[in-house]
Amino acid sequence: MATEIQAKDFGDFLWGAATSAYQIEGSPAADGKVPSIWDVFSHRRRKIARHENADIACDHYRRWREDLAILAEIGFNAYRFSLSWPRLILANGRPNPKGIEHYRKICEFLLERNIRPFVTLYHWDLPQWLEDKGGWAYRGIVDYFADYAAVVAKAFGDLVNDFIVLNEPMVFLTLGYLLGVHAPGRRSLRKFFAASHHALLAQAEAARALKAEKSSLRVGTTISATAVYPASGSKRDVQAAERFDAIYNTFYLEPVLGRGYPTAKFPFLRRIERFVQAGDMERVRFDFSFWGINTYTRQVVRASRLVPIARWRQVKNPTAAKNCLGWEVFPRGLYDLLKKYAAYPEIRELIVTENGYADEMTPVAGRVVDHGRIHYHQQYLAELLRAQREGVPVKGYFVWSLLDNFEWAEGFRPRFGLVYVDYLTGRRFWKDSAFWWRKFLTGQ
Numbered sequence: 001m002a003t004e005i006q007a008k009d010f011g012d013f014l015w016g017a018a019t020s021a022y023q024i025e026g027s028p029a030a031d032g033k034v035p036s037i038w039d040v041f042s043h044r045r046r047k048i049a050r051h052e053n054a055d056i057a058c059d060h061y062r063r064w065r066e067d068l069a070i071l072a073e074i075g076f077n078a079y080r081f082s083l084s085w086p087r088l089i090l091a092n093g094r095p096n097p098k099g100i101e102h103y104r105k106i107c108e109f110l111l112e113r114n115i116r117p118f119v120t121l122y123h124w125d126l127p128q129w130l131e132d133k134g135g136w137a138y139r140g141i142v143d144y145f146a147d148y149a150a151v152v153a154k155a156f157g158d159l160v161n162d163f164i165v166l167n168e169p170m171v172f173l174t175l176g177y178l179l180g181v182h183a184p185g186r187r188s189l190r191k192f193f194a195a196s197h198h199a200l201l202a203q204a205e206a207a208r209a210l211k212a213e214k215s216s217l218r219v220g221t222t223i224s225a226t227a228v229y230p231a232s233g234s235k236r237d238v239q240a241a242e243r244f245d246a247i248y249n250t251f252y253l254e255p256v257l258g259r260g261y262p263t264a265k266f267p268f269l270r271r272i273e274r275f276v277q278a279g280d281m282e283r284v285r286f287d288f289s290f291w292g293i294n295t296y297t298r299q300v301v302r303a304s305r306l307v308p309i310a311r312w313r314q315v316k317n318p319t320a321a322k323n324c325l326g327w328e329v330f331p332r333g334l335y336d337l338l339k340k341y342a343a344y345p346e347i348r349e350l351i352v353t354e355n356g357y358a359d360e361m362t363p364v365a366g367r368v369v370d371h372g373r374i375h376y377h378q379q380y381l382a383e384l385l386r387a388q389r390e391g392v393p394v395k396g397y398f399v400w401s402l403l404d405n406f407e408w409a410e411g412f413r414p415r416f417g418l419v420y421v422d423y424l425t426g427r428r429f430w431k432d433s434a435f436w437w438r439k440f441l442t443g444q
């Protein structure tokens with residue numbers, strides 16, 4: 001039974017919570033920080049629900065001690081957070097000592113409490129000065145990103161052993177460069193394919209730059225993954241599910257493993273080839289220490305001639321449990337994904353770097369009774385354990401998220417945190433799920 005599992009069943013395991021800089025920090029100009037694409041985009045008209053922005057967000061840049069003390073009290077032994085590139089590198093390309101000092105203090109605080117930092121280099125807050133040169137669609141970004149990674153390795157390599165290069169390339173590239181609903185708000189197939197290829201080149205060069213500075217570092221990266229199932233056994237539906245899988249689950253993985261872009265499953269993706277130069281497919285390869293999997297839901301797809309390019313449509317299950325964003329709760333999907341990725345012989349270690357549940361619950365008499373979230377984690381953990389027992393090398397699980405935060409174009413309404421944040425007063429409240437996690441991890 002899902003409710004009976006215990007942390008010790010998972011053996012020597014990483015238990016963490018995750019956050020990202022732009023979603024929680026606020027203080028957009030503190031200590032010399034330069035603007036990011038999200039600082040700019042969130043202030044454009046009609047881009048973010050209710051005209052919200054993350055200028056203040058959780059005010060975590062100033063309140064980080066309080067927040068990380070909660071993380072420690074819950075009993076996590078790992079913390080995944082992202083570095084803000086525009087806090088660390090100034091517009092003239094020079095490192096910003098104040099930005100470095102800020103994140104060093106965070107790392108020291110974590111290490112003093114035996115919490116292992118997992119540091120993401122890029123969780124979507126590209127410096128605006130680089131977007132002005134073309135952003136990810138500009139090939140020169142590869143060198144800028146590798147230089148940034150070298151600065152990161154020098155600045156933090158003595159404190160941090162686990163780095164994650166990119167967070168969810170599929171998401172920031174499709175939403176930011178194809179559909180225009182995330183920063184930088186571009187809508188162009190050409191830019192999308194160019195940006196996708198450059199992101200993979202940059203990812204591998206950054207990984208090499210980290211290793212060049214300190215070869216013992218563990219360098220991983222994170223992809224978004226959605227278990228996908230055909231709506232029927234018909235050939236057309238099965239092929240639709242394969243196309244979905246190619247773009248959502250393997251496009252940003254297989255080239256890195258040396259298998260090339262998955263164009264056989266989705267021939268339209270061949271359009272990326274015009275951006276591939278001699279030697280590039282060798283350059284995008286990197287032997288990552290671990291692959292991070294961020295997953296929340298599943299998709300069921302049916303073939304549809306009416307939908308251009310993709311030629312599938314999603315089929316919703318009206319009776320399924322869903323989060324407040326309409327994402328189906330489907331724990332079995334985590335098991336299926338872990339098995340799928342473990343089947344690649346090139347992948348040695350998997351970590352669930354994000355998994356969580358969004359609701360809109362608010363405190364009543366100081367208490368947030370978020371039992372939907374507790375149930376979600378229990379069910380997903382049971383599926384993870386099942387995969388682990390069948391030999392999948394999955395070594396950790398990070399809850400998204402420690403705190404309620406800015407959910408990008410959706411603004412602050414969906415709340416993913418174990419800790420409720422009152423955005424008006426800044427007050428933090430432990431939700432019932434935070435107490436559940438403490439009991440699960442520490443027995444207290």
Ligand code: IFM
Pocket residue numbers: 020023168294354400407
């Ligand atoms: O909030 C995001 C996060 O930034 C990236 N992964 C998915 C989360 C929930 O949508």
